[in-house]
Amino acid sequence: MARPRSKSRDELVARAMPLFWEKGFGATSMDALVGATGVGRGAIYSDFGGKEELFLAALERYRQRIADPAIALLTGTDDGMAAIRAFFDYFIGLHAKRGMPGPGCFIANSMTELAPHRPEVLTAVNAHGDALRAAFLVAVTRAARAFGSPLETDELVEIAAFLATASQGLWSYGRTVSDLGELERFKVALLKMLRSRLLQA
Amino acid sequence: MARPRSKSRDELVARAMPLFWEKGFGATSMDALVGATGVGRGAIYSDFGGKEELFLAALERYRQRIADPAIALLTGTDDGMAAIRAFFDYFIGLHAKRGMPGPGCFIANSMTELAPHRPEVLTAVNAHGDALRAAFLVAVTRAARAFGSPLETDELVEIAAFLATASQGLWSYGRTVSDLGELERFKVALLKMLRSRLLQA
DNA sequence: ATCTTTATGGAACATTCATTCCAGAATGCA
DNA sequence: TGCATTCTGGAATGAATGTTCCATAAAGAT
Numbered sequence: 001m002a003r004p005r006s007k008s009r010d011e012l013v014a015r016a017m018p019l020f021w022e023k024g025f026g027a028t029s030m031d032a033l034v035g036a037t038g039v040g041r042g043a044i045y046s047d048f049g050g051k052e053e054l055f056l057a058a059l060e061r062y063r064q065r066i067a068d069p070a071i072a073l074l075t076g077t078d079d080g081m082a083a084i085r086a087f088f089d090y091f092i093g094l095h096a097k098r099g100m101p102g103p104g105c106f107i108a109n110s111m112t113e114l115a116p117h118r119p120e121v122l123t124a125v126n127a128h129g130d131a132l133r134a135a136f137l138v139a140v141t142r143a144a145r146a147f148g149s150p151l152e153t154d155e156l157v158e159i160a161a162f163l164a165t166a167s168q169g170l171w172s173y174g175r176t177v178s179d180l181g182e183l184e185r186f187k188v189a190l191l192k193m194l195r196s197r198l199l200q201a
Numbered sequence: 202m203a204r205p206r207s208k209s210r211d212e213l214v215a216r217a218m219p220l221f222w223e224k225g226f227g228a229t230s231m232d233a234l235v236g237a238t239g240v241g242r243g244a245i246y247s248d249f250g251g252k253e254e255l256f257l258a259a260l261e262r263y264r265q266r267i268a269d270p271a272i273a274l275l276t277g278t279d280d281g282m283a284a285i286r287a288f289f290d291y292f293i294g295l296h297a298k299r300g301m302p303g304p305g306c307f308i309a310n311s312m313t314e315l316a317p318h319r320p321e322v323l324t325a326v327n328a329h330g331d332a333l334r335a336a337f338l339v340a341v342t343r344a345a346r347a348f349g350s351p352l353e354t355d356e357l358v359e360i361a362a363f364l365a366t367a368s369q370g371l372w373s374y375g376r377t378v379s380d381l382g383e384l385e386r387f388k389v390a391l392l393k394m395l396r397s398r399l400l401q402a
Numbered sequence: 403a404t405c406t407t408t409a410t411g412g413a414a415c416a417t418t419c420a421t422t423c424c425a426g427a428a429t430g431c432a
Numbered sequence: 433t434g435c436a437t438t439c440t441g442g443a444a445t446g447a448a449t450g451t452t453c454c455a456t457a458a459a460g461a462t
């Protein structure tokens with residue numbers, strides 16, 4: 001019928017996502033997006049309507065391609081402790097590939113910059129938080145059973161929420177620290193603490 | 202000799218700080234700063250030289266007036282567990298006064314927005330991180346002794362670093378959640394986990 | 403009281419940004 | 433090959449930003 005797209009909508013989001021991830025919404029200019037995506041301004045506006053919509057699409061893509069697979073690791077193994085270890089290894093591996101200081105977690109970054117002021121971002125961020133807590137609860141519950149832990153559900157819920165929030169501190173921290181080993185040590189410390197807590201009466 | 206200042210330099214920083222704290226550097230316009238401080242643009246530029254210098258002054262003020270007193274709580278009591286509880290109560294109390302969702306921690310916010318791109322901010326943020334870890338180590342060591350914990354220094358250092366990083370997750374989280382109780386539950390969970398870890402052989 | 407000196411704050415400026423627009427290009431169809 | 437349709441990307445636009453500048457005002461010194 002007519003001229004086809006030189007780059008698909010998905011491909012456009014894929015190229016924009018790393019920029020928003022690393023520099024945030026405000027510090028990513030439309031010029032930078034044009035340069036990184038290799039398409040003109042008109043294409044971006046006709047496809048998305050504006051910078052904010054493109055950002056939301058990038059955030060959604062991050063959830064699907066990066067965050068959700070990480071969350072899936074938490075529930076993918078019957079060994080709860082191994083699952084939690086795998087979750088952290090996944091993100092630490094991401095930072096290892098990109099080099100330190102790393103980009104952190106796109107969602108955690110949005111939590112500070114945009115979520116407090118943009119309802120749509122807040123919704124996406126909260127949805128991720130809920131999913132993360134729920135997945136941590138699965139892993140923690142499995143680990144508790146394996147250890148024969150006497151802890152009740154209420155306490156496991158409390159622990160899962162703590163782990164989910166604590167892990168977000170790691171991604172913030174990953175944006176400023178140069179030594180990948182510090183991320184590793186965090187993971188080790190967390191696993192040891194969790195093990196002690198579950199074994200405790 | 203000449204006309205005195207209508208508002209001291211410190212007072213100017215004091216009024217600018219909450220703006221940068223809540224909205225960050227990029228989203229805080231010079232107009233907003235002029236409105237909040239009640240002085241003209243000329244005064245800001247003659248006193249500081251620019252927006253970035255004013256931001257750095259605000260960050261420094263935050264460290265002195267908000268963060269350092271919090272860190273001091275960690276070393277101010279011989280009871281290590283009580284000290285850690287006081288540290289979190291201090292920040293949670295801050296959020297209770299301002300209403301939720303809260304502003305989080307100015308330094309933690311800067312960690313995501315500016316520190317990766319501005320060396321001076323990175324330096325300030327890292328200095329704070331070092332101080333926080335050191336103070337946590339003091340409190341954790343005291344708590345370990347009180348519990349008769351068998352853990353060695355290396356492990357206490359690891360635990361202190363974990364707690365410092367985990368606590369920063371809480372301040373990020375505090376920017377998006379409406380229920381103050383969630384911050385409380387984080388504190389409770391953290392104290393329980395720490396206690397278990399220290400008691401563990 | 404006058405003069406000197408310094409702060410003041412609004413106006414003006416240059417820059418940067420997101421957005422809009424349109425002439426031309428590229429494809430599929432007849 | 434020629435037409436119709438849709439995408440393309442750079443130029444134009446208008447708003448907002450950080451910064452500079454200067455006439456004015458205010459206080460201390462003499």
